[in-house]
Amino acid sequence: MKMLEGRTALVTGAGSGIGRASARLFAERGARVVVVDINAQGACQGRGDQTSREARFIRADVTSEASVRAMIEFVIGTYGRFDMAHNHVGHGGPIGRFGIA
Secondary structure, three states: OOOOOOOEEEEEOOOOHHHHHHHHHHHHOOOEEEEEEOOHHHHHHHHHOOOOOOEEEEEOOOOOHHHHHHHHHHHHHHHOOOOEEEEOOOOOOOOOOOOOO
16 A cells, blocks of 8 residues: 555665564655665665665754754755654754754
8 A cells, every 4th residue: 555655755774673664654654755864875875775666865963953954955856845754863962952943
């Protein structure tokens, strides 16, 4: 079943584990998947797992506001929007603001 056909999913932490499995599931359901990770090698291998017509890789560090801004601008610039975001990134550090103003 392609219930997500025509939708765009943004998956951070998609280089391995749950993030990669989530990206694969979105793709199996028909979504265009933007695979995001700081580890290009792992994420590109994960992108190869995708079964959708389109999967793109973006290298991004979600601890950097500039990197997050560039990631979102890429997705919006490429697809006009994104419909779903699965943020699966492990980060140990201080709690801070997340978002684009």
